[in-house]
Amino acid sequence: MSAPLPDLLPAPDATPAAPVRKKVRGRASTLRIWIPAGFLILLAFACFIWPQIYPVPKPVGGSILEAGLPPLSPGHIFGTDPNGNDVLSRILYGGQVSFEVGFSVTAIGLVIGGLLGMAAGYWRGVTDTSIMRVLDVLIAFPALVLALAIAEGLGPSEPHVIWALAIFSIPAFGRIARSGTLAIREQNYMLAARLSGSRGRHIILRHVIPNILPQLMTFALLGFGIVIILEGALSYLGLGIPLPEPSWGSMIAQGQQVLSATPEQALIPSAFLFATVVALNLLGDGLRERWGVR
Amino acid sequence: MNRVSTVGGPLLEVENLTVSFPGRRGDLRAVNGVSYSLYPQQTLAIVGESGSGKTVSCRALMGLLPPAAVVAGSARFQGAELLGLTDDEMRRHRGTNIAMVFQDPSRSLNPTMKVGNQIAEAVRVHRRVSKAEAREQAIELLRLVHIPVPGQRFHEYPHQLSGGMRQRIMIAIALACRPKLLIADEATTALDVTTQAQIMDLLLELRAELGMTLMLISHDLGLARSCADEVIVMYAGQIVEQASTPQLFTRVRMPYTQALLEAIPRLERPAHSPLPVIGGRPPDLSALPAGCSFAPRCRRAADDCRTTPPPLAEHEPGHRWACWHPIDTGVA
Amino acid sequence: MTSGAEPLLSVRDLVQEFVVRDYGGVKGGVVNAVSGVSFNVWPGETLGIVGETGSGKSTLARSVLQAPRPKKGTVTFRGTDLVTLSGSRLLQARRHLQMVFQDPFGSLDPKWKVRDLVAEPLIAYRVGDRAARRHRVDQVLELVGLDPAAHGGRRPRELSGGQAQRVAIARALAIEPAMIICDEPVSSLDVLIQAQVLNLFEQLRAELGLSYLFIAHDLALVKQVSDRVAVMYLGKLAEVGPGEAVYRQPLHPYTRALLDSVPGAATARAATTIRGEPPSPIHPPSGCRFRTRCPRAEQRCADEEPAMRELATGHSVACHFPLVPVAEVTVRSEQKIGETP
Numbered sequence: 012m013s014a015p016l017p018d019l020l021p022a023p024d025a026t027p028a029a030p031v032r033k034k035v036r037g038r039a040s041t042l043r044i045w046i047p048a049g050f051l052i053l054l055a056f057a058c059f060i061w062p063q064i065y066p067v068p069k070p071v072g073g074s075i076l077e078a079g080l081p082p083l084s085p086g087h088i089f090g091t092d093p094n095g096n097d098v099l100s101r102i103l104y105g106g107q108v109s110f111e112v113g114f115s116v117t118a119i120g121l122v123i124g125g126l127l128g129m130a131a132g133y134w135r136g137v138t139d140t141s142i143m144r145v146l147d148v149l150i151a152f153p154a155l156v157l158a159l160a161i162a163e164g165l166g167p168s169e170p171h172v173i174w175a176l177a178i179f180s181i182p183a184f185g186r187i188a189r190s191g192t193l194a195i196r197e198q199n200y201m202l203a204a205r206l207s208g209s210r211g212r213h214i215i216l217r218h219v220i221p222n223i224l225p226q227l228m229t230f231a232l233l234g235f236g237i238v239i240i241l242e243g244a245l246s247y248l249g250l251g252i253p254l255p256e257p258s259w260g261s262m263i264a265q266g267q268q269v270l271s272a273t274p275e276q277a278l279i280p281s282a283f284l285f286a287t288v289v290a291l292n293l294l295g296d297g298l299r300e301r302w303g304v305r
Numbered sequence: 306m307n308r309v310s311t312v313g314g315p316l317l318e319v320e321n322l323t324v325s326f327p328g329r330r331g332d333l334r335a336v337n338g339v340s341y342s343l344y345p346q347q348t349l350a351i352v353g354e355s356g357s358g359k360t361v362s363c364r365a366l367m368g369l370l371p372p373a374a375v376v377a378g379s380a381r382f383q384g385a386e387l388l389g390l391t392d393d394e395m396r397r398h399r400g401t402n403i404a405m406v407f408q409d410p411s412r413s414l415n416p417t418m419k420v421g422n423q424i425a426e427a428v429r430v431h432r433r434v435s436k437a438e439a440r441e442q443a444i445e446l447l448r449l450v451h452i453p454v455p456g457q458r459f460h461e462y463p464h465q466l467s468g469g470m471r472q473r474i475m476i477a478i479a480l481a482c483r484p485k486l487l488i489a490d491e492a493t494t495a496l497d498v499t500t501q502a503q504i505m506d507l508l509l510e511l512r513a514e515l516g517m518t519l520m521l522i523s524h525d526l527g528l529a530r531s532c533a534d535e536v537i538v539m540y541a542g543q544i545v546e547q548a549s550t551p552q553l554f555t556r557v558r559m560p561y562t563q564a565l566l567e568a569i570p571r572l573e574r575p576a577h578s579p580l581p582v583i584g585g586r587p588p589d590l591s592a593l594p595a596g597c598s599f600a601p602r603c604r605r606a607a608d609d610c611r612t613t614p615p616p617l618a619e620h621e622p623g624h625r626w627a628c629w630h631p632i633d634t635g636v637a
Numbered sequence: 638m639t640s641g642a643e644p645l646l647s648v649r650d651l652v653q654e655f656v657v658r659d660y661g662g663v664k665g666g667v668v669n670a671v672s673g674v675s676f677n678v679w680p681g682e683t684l685g686i687v688g689e690t691g692s693g694k695s696t697l698a699r700s701v702l703q704a705p706r707p708k709k710g711t712v713t714f715r716g717t718d719l720v721t722l723s724g725s726r727l728l729q730a731r732r733h734l735q736m737v738f739q740d741p742f743g744s745l746d747p748k749w750k751v752r753d754l755v756a757e758p759l760i761a762y763r764v765g766d767r768a769a770r771r772h773r774v775d776q777v778l779e780l781v782g783l784d785p786a787a788h789g790g791r792r793p794r795e796l797s798g799g800q801a802q803r804v805a806i807a808r809a810l811a812i813e814p815a816m817i818i819c820d821e822p823v824s825s826l827d828v829l830i831q832a833q834v835l836n837l838f839e840q841l842r843a844e845l846g847l848s849y850l851f852i853a854h855d856l857a858l859v860k861q862v863s864d865r866v867a868v869m870y871l872g873k874l875a876e877v878g879p880g881e882a883v884y885r886q887p888l889h890p891y892t893r894a895l896l897d898s899v900p901g902a903a904t905a906r907a908a909t910t911i912r913g914e915p916p917s918p919i920h921p922p923s924g925c926r927f928r929t930r931c932p933r934a935e936q937r938c939a940d941e942e943p944a945m946r947e948l949a950t951g952h953s954v955a956c957h958f959p960l961v962p963v964a965e966v967t968v969r970s971e972q973k974i975g976e977t978p
Binding site for chain 1: 699702704728731732735736738740743744745746747748749757758760761762805808812
């Protein structure tokens with residue numbers, strides 16, 4: 012019989028298979044991820060943690076005597092709004108709202124939409140058709156009109172905003188999950204898993220999810236930004252977070268009324284909204300590049 | 306086989322060609338000092354496994370390497386230097402002097418364009434002719450590559466054609482301006498055996514008819530044996546053996562070439578007989594061993610093999626090899 | 638070679654078709670990928686199936702495994718017809734039938750580690766406890782020539798082609814199959830690595846008594862590895878017989894053409910004995926499917942489809958005008974004619 016068969020070398024191992032499998036690594040790529048990520052982490056810290064450890068003026072119940080102070084006034088770095096509330100504080104608490112709504116809507120979409128999409132893509136047939144019809148119905152609702160209806164009917168509040176936007180988010184994730192699942196479904200390693208005896212649920216959990224997760228995560232980050240904007244829009248229209256609770260959207264609306272006199276009232280929340288969404292987009296793009304998602 | 310004339314000097318002269326790619330763990334030397342000459346109307350086969358450098362060295366000749374590649378040495382086509390040319394200068398060589406046919410025709414053909422138009426476009430890139438004239442030439446080329454009913458096939462799209470047909474289209478495109486040298490880079494690897502035979506017959510026929518020189522790049526020694534006059538065997542970026550076909554296969558010298566020959570399944574062999582194998586894998590091109598690159602896997606390796614790389618030299622007329630302990634009695 | 642009365646795998650009249658959809662989802666045609674294929678594989682035997690692109694050999698392999706289920710025909714493995722089963726009963730019946738694919742990297746989940754990949758069938762079929770499984774994984778990795786400590790924790794992209802294919806083989810071996818279907822298992826490997834992996838197949842065959850259904854497009858490769866060889870063309874078997882017999886005395890003109898097309902034959906290159914392009918499997922030629930490229934075709938070939946006839950011991954051909962005239966060959970009488978090879 013022939014000698015033992017290894018094609019091992021005693022030399023350095025981990026010789027890569029083919030030169031094609033290079034990941035895009037490098038300093039630029041890492042920075043593109045960590046700069047926006049750093050900004051978002053800082054912002055989240057500022058919005059959620061900072062007010063717990065440092066006495067920040069309350070965002071509501073301000074004294075009318077302090078209304079309309081300009082930025083860089085003593086005790087009010089960003090000034091106060093027409094009701095006398097500290098703008099910085101309202102920015103921070105409004106930021107909480109943005110993060111909460113963004114996160115909840117995205118999470119609901121990711122979990123429910125993702126699972127539905129994967130089930131539809133993997134099992135196809137009747138499962139696929141019925142799930143996709145339901146999702147098609149959901150996606151047919153214009154999000155803002157629906158939110159308007161909910162706000163009119165049930166009254167505006169944070170949970171209502173979340174559910175209204177979730178109706179939009181679930182089918183979006185569902186489609187992404189389904190197309191991602193379809194793409195890998197015909198791969199030989201899926202067939203190999205079935206031939207190894209693995210069942211559907213196990214295959215979805217251990218094979219499908221890890222392979223479509225990069226796609227879903229990058230989409231989730233972009234979606235996060237979109238949701239924040241939508242929440243802002245709803246609040247701007249008065250259909251989202253009800254006053255006097257702070258929200259970047261309603262702050263912009265209020266600021267619009269005093270735009271000529273004190274433009275910063277509108278510009279400051281706009282700037283935060285803009286920066287947050289841009290950071291989310293950049294982070295999503297950076298991760299997409301790093302993970303090779305198309 | 307073809308009687309090659311060495312009169313008039315070589316068509317292509319490659320001298321000490323080196324190609325390296327910058328890498329994280331050091332430079333990757335894909336081609337490590339390759340020198341050879343190609344004479345008019347010769348059929349040269351460059352044979353090697355993946356990572357041997359055969360494809361990279363030919364892409365260097367055509368200027369088809371990514372910008373990160375560092376190319377050194379010289380490659381002269383009829384005296385004119387090919388390396389380091391600008392895109393414009395290179396374009397003048399491509400098509401009229403050198404043309405290349407690649408492995409996967411479905412990737413090289415535009416799926417949204419009629420095949421006839423793609424040939425005609427190739428004609429018009431290099432020659433100033435009218436559209437009608439280019440069309441005529443395209444149909445003529447289709448006929449040259451034995452595509453039946455060329456006038457009709459002109460209007461078809463790549464997806465309507467079989468793999469063999471598509472490769473014929475690629476050959477027609479390559480021949481659009483009657484190049485002096487045609488490089489076939491694994492041109493038949495993706496094709497079926499019967500189609501491969503037909504395409505190889507076609508290439509040899511065209512070589513004779515058009516007075517072309519043919520360079521075949523392949524991992525298939527059997528193909529080299531049946532189609533080429535001269536064979537170069539490459540390993541880890543270098544030439545390890547070169548000889549005329551009969552010489553190489555009857556008097557093989559380099560142990561690597563012998564290992565390749567022995568490892569190919571052959572019809573004459575009885576079933577279930579174990580194939581003679583050598584262990585190991587080709588070396589990491591960014592960390593080449595001192596001495597002969599093949600020494601770690603070679604049965605005949607001795608101490609001098611591991612310390613000093615053997616030079617490529619013409620130890621016998623018409624037969625070069627790079628080995629300190631070549632095989633004395635070669636067996637095909 | 639052939640032992641025991643019952644074949645391990647018995648395929649009868651297998652038919653597999655795919656609907657081709659035009660734009661708008663309208664049915665554009667049917668690809669007759671496999672059109673009535675029958676063969677047996679005995680325990681310990683290797684049956685090689687050689688065919689070119691479009692022959693349907695890969696579809697045949699998958700249809701045997703019910704992925705997807707064939708449109709017609711029976712696939713009897715160890716006495717049970719797989720076509721009639723589904724769900725967990727199919728999984729149980731198919732347990733001892735495994736597959737190795739052409740592209741080693743495509744058949745291994747890129748996110749999994751080698752150890753988990755090899756253990757997957759053990760977990761799915763609930764073999765042993767965690768310790769026993771780990772032991773088996775190590776055992777089977779060593780069997781294919783890999784070092785469990787060095788390679789077990791790696792992902793496919795950290796392996797070479799040969800190593801990845803060994804992992805795929807290890808996974809196939811994990812639950813002690815009786816038969817492995819190999820679909821072009823070495824075609825994407827370099828020559829020297831190819832030889833190593835082929836030797837591995839032989840070694841496993843000798844040590845474990847495995848049967849193989851070995852599919853490839855390289856006739857020399859198939860013959861090297863097989864006891865019997867079946868030649869497939871456009872969805873049908875053209876010729877089946879012992880490897881040596883098919884090589885020395887091919888009966889079907891297509892087999893002859895394949896042999897002549899092998900480059901580097903010891904004799905000078907024979908002129909190719911095949912014409913034209915392969916026809917489309919959506920519109921296969923009437924009668925004998927090879928007739929449009931056959932130098933020996935006559936009117937009868939267009940009118941009547943040739944049946945598989947046994948012209949010598951264990952050597953059958955489906956041709957009206959086989960290369961050896963029928964009269965010169967021992968033709969078995971009685972029901973032997975038409976018996977499945």
